[in-house]
Amino acid sequence: MKRKPSGAIKLCPRCGSPDIHLSSSLDVWLTPEQYVCEKCGYKGPIVLEVDVEGEEGEDESGPPERSVR
Numbered sequence: 347m348k349r350k351p352s353g354a355i356k357l358c359p360r361c362g363s364p365d366i367h368l369s370s371s372l373d374v375w376l377t378p379e380q381y382v383c384e385k386c387g388y389k390g391p392i393v394l395e396v397d398v399e400g401e402e403g404e405d406e407s408g409p410p411e412r413s414v415r
């Protein structure tokens with residue numbers, strides 16, 4: 347087993363912490379997507395998404411998703 351083939355991780359745009367999650371439930375119809383950072387208390391619809399699918403390894407398994415021009 348290598349790492350999990352997840353697409354992207356979310357980071358807080360203010361402090362860069364990955365400890366951020368979607369604020370769910372009650373306000374969901376007022377504010378479609380609000381993220382809450384546990385570290386700095388940021389709250390807002392914008393998060394940094396960092397793509398982590400490029401692993402530094404020679405793992406050639408799986409279809410190549412990047413299209414090289």
Ligand SMILES: [Zn+2]
Binds near residue numbers: 360361384
């Ligand atoms: Zn933060």
